[in-house]
Amino acid sequence: MKKIGEMKIVSQKEIAKNIFQLILQGKLVSEIERPGQFVHMKVGEGIDPLLRRPISICEIDRENQIMTCIYRTEGKGTTWLSKKQQGEYINVLGPLGNGFPVQMKSGKVALLIGGGIGVPPLYELSKQLRNRDIQVIHVLGFQTKSAVFLTKEFQRLGVTYIVTDDGSYGEKGFVTDVLKKQNFDFDRLYACGPTPMLKALEQKFPEKEVYLSLEERMSCGIGACFACIRPTKDREDKKGYRKICSDGPVFQAGEVIL
Amino acid sequence: MKKIGEMKIVSQKEIAKNIFQLILQGKLVSEIERPGQFVHMKVGEGIDPLLRRPISICEIDRENQIMTCIYRTEGKGTTWLSKKQQGEYINVLGPLGNGFPVQMKSGKVALLIGGGIGVPPLYELSKQLRNRDIQVIHVLGFQTKSAVFLTKEFQRLGVTYIVTDDGSYGEKGFVTDVLKKQNFDFDRLYACGPTPMLKALEQKFPEKEVYLSLEERMSCGIGACFACIRPTKDREDKKGYRKICSDGPVFQAGEVIL
Amino acid sequence: MNRFSVSLPGLQLKNPIMPASGCFGFGREFAEFYDLSILGAIMIKATTVEPRYGNPTPRVAETPGGMLNAIGLQNPGLKKVMEEELPWLSQFDVPIIANIAGSTVEDYVSVAKEISEAPNVHALELNISCPNVKHGGIAFGTVPDVAKEVTKRVKNVSRVPVYVKLSPNVTDIRLMAKAVEDGGADGITMINTLTGLRLDMKTGKPILANITGGLSGPAIKPIAIRMVYEVSQTVNIPIIGMGGISSAEDALEFIYAGASAVAVGTANLIDPFICPKIITDLEQLLEKLNIDHISDVCGRSWKHGISGYHCP
């Protein structure tokens, strides 16, 4: 069930340029069901920023009621967040959304593709897949060397290809270049990252089982306000739309128009 | 000259119920000219609260660039302030206003009358008068025992009469009751406190040299916005008004209409 | 809870707090957080004759102390609301105020006629003021005669009392209020959002796909309070006030201004528990201020003795 409560900051550190790893502790962790779910964080003390900020869950430690989020400082809200220190509290609403399905036969191969700040939610996903004896292949794209993070952690879980737009770390190019070159054999694809990347993946693998995690500007995060709508691809669909916050943020490719 | 800058919190503690003593360090202290001046503090991080809060200067330690303020938590701004801790910074604009005149012949007698949260600015005043070998008599009124503060400090400087509205500390009654009873002989009167008290004093001593420190809702605090105006008593006065923030907050009785 | 009960045309409210239309969907999401029966009433999302998809995204943008929305009246349409949403809501002991919208007078009439038959719909709220739809909406809300006409027509067919929701985007809101009162409105709800715009720093273009959106949240509260103050002295029908309420103090300020009850909008989107919280806090606030009954202080800001509408 969704909860709302204060979570204590266990630690916060800058792990790459403008990329922060925030470790939080609180009861809400027990409610997390799947990787790819997100939380909605209150940033700032008063009415400015007014709205919560959606941040994906990157790693869960159920036993200690601890979860990790990784975020990039973009504007006011995330900048405020980055200044909070160990021992302080953050008001968190969550877990929200449905996340990635992890049910899969052991021995199968999963291809995980992340772009930039879309990488974090794939980490818990990869861990859970590995626990189910699924082979994972990671392809992670970043803008440039200073923005690269979490690569060692991914490498520990499976083969990991890194690309940067400018070639300053790993191969030069986009994640799709790796796919072209390697021509992986896989049973399921999971991806999170910028919309152009997700579109390219959807087009490239029309026959595959592909799960994409989407972003949209939100207000409530719980499905009440209709802010975060995407139209369905299927014109005959009964509702004709999906809410990213509560029906998503993960959708099977083809369900909504990107 | 007025300055604006970050002042470091040397200490903050609750010295009576909802009354906080805040000690600040910063360059601005060197600019303070007279007791009764005040500073304008930024409360909150962003746009809410939007306006600064005027707080009187209670004590100055020029050598160490330290000043003390004493304030009561009233609403959002002062409540926010009360949560700030040692080592944190407050953005302060000041010193503002003109304060109390302290020029007086040694050996003369000054009567200092304070009501509630009007007491703090009298403390530095009393100290400076004492340094000039002026005899000080203090009459301080509080609502109730739990709201009493700074009495020992005043006692160290001169005779000090304390009254509370409910008699739970000192005598029961108002500061004016003490005046009636004691019938002090004095050369000058200084007062700071609620308007009804100031009015009563003005009426009681029409022949005396009386200085009153006033309050009004402010925005700029520097004389630019015309928020904090009082009309002059003298209808022939050239301007017809005074600005509490920049012409005051201390006025001689009879200068403005209370 | 007796210091709290308010009776208004069609509505017996346990307390004067209800969620505002569009910020609470049809209640399903909030029922996961608390029992909806504790609410004074529920204003459901605007319903139109046909289902509407609404505007393209982005549909929301943040502003200092507020937010812009341009949802565009997305809703599942009258049929589904009648068949699924309202029956679902009937499990709760709470009166429903059905917010209705349309592009033509006929649209309003059709929805009003049918939705007012639903057993748990105790009142209608005519949304003549939505700034985010291209047709109708805004004209209904800014031209007194048009507002009067649509009110009259809806009154003719509605089986429950009709409240009209006023737009703040007008020179003199008293004229609009008077017009809908003349049209037979049983009450007024106010205010809807103010039209606003935000531009993206990098592109210079509007953040919302719809370009402009409706401004709501704490930022608009002083404008809403002013308008409730004006309108409550102008008409003789009760007002449900809204605009930036996020605390018991805010709610009481609207009552002082002249509202008989209040609605909470945007704040629900930030704290799903805000309505129960305000209900609890308000009771304590009344206690602290020695107010025996909430209605005793309705219009306190302008009442000397009793004049104008005596709030219930």
Next chain:
Amino acid sequence: MNRFSVSLPGLQLKNPIMPASGCFGFGREFAEFYDLSILGAIMIKATTVEPRYGNPTPRVAETPGGMLNAIGLQNPGLKKVMEEELPWLSQFDVPIIANIAGSTVEDYVSVAKEISEAPNVHALELNISCPNVKHGGIAFGTVPDVAKEVTKRVKNVSRVPVYVKLSPNVTDIRLMAKAVEDGGADGITMINTLTGLRLDMKTGKPILANITGGLSGPAIKPIAIRMVYEVSQTVNIPIIGMGGISSAEDALEFIYAGASAVAVGTANLIDPFICPKIITDLEQLLEKLNIDHISDVCGRSWKHGISGYHCP
């Protein structure tokens, strides 16, 4: 500083940043903090024929992200402004925009005629929109024909270009803009404050002695941006935009919306250094966003090619 210079009727601005009227007095207080010559211009406090005392206190109240003021046009009167304030200001290398107000058309004409003779007054700003005075004020600002008439009459006597300051308290601000353009205005300044109200929790009564006050500050920015966006596409005269500006980003947002220059009001009351700060930051912001000249992006929010007024 060349990417910054803006030329408008009567005004050669070093940069597009100036303090807004009423939030800067006649500059004396701010001269203690910095050299006023760095400003693009200065909009001085409203001047009326006779000295005015203004409203009783309290005159200001805080609101979420904003403030209400009801100063009531307190000013020392035309004579003193001509003899003391303007000569004092002439020590700075900065054009003055004289904000003028009155209760009748004749008042405006009298002040305009005389004050436009002052050598450092480069433009007039007709305050036809002050919500805090009982006579005239607000009607001038909400009725197009009245606004047009006062503009015309003032144009007839003024020796310098005339800007008209629009009120946001109207249903359609484009009609007002068109009216003053038709009346011969050389430019528009917008927006003035929105009428708001705050009540005291304990007494239930208005906090301001004047009851209502003008809402300013960050809270109103999205409304101001929307209005500048609308008006800049409607008229062919330039706009000086204002309403809630407290950063270089805010200033640029107004330029994107269609303003040629901007004014900073309330923010001066919180941070006396805000204007110099915005000037410095804006230069860096333009650099970062690769904007060669501020005027290149005027109206970027709505311009495809070039249409409507081409901001200078």
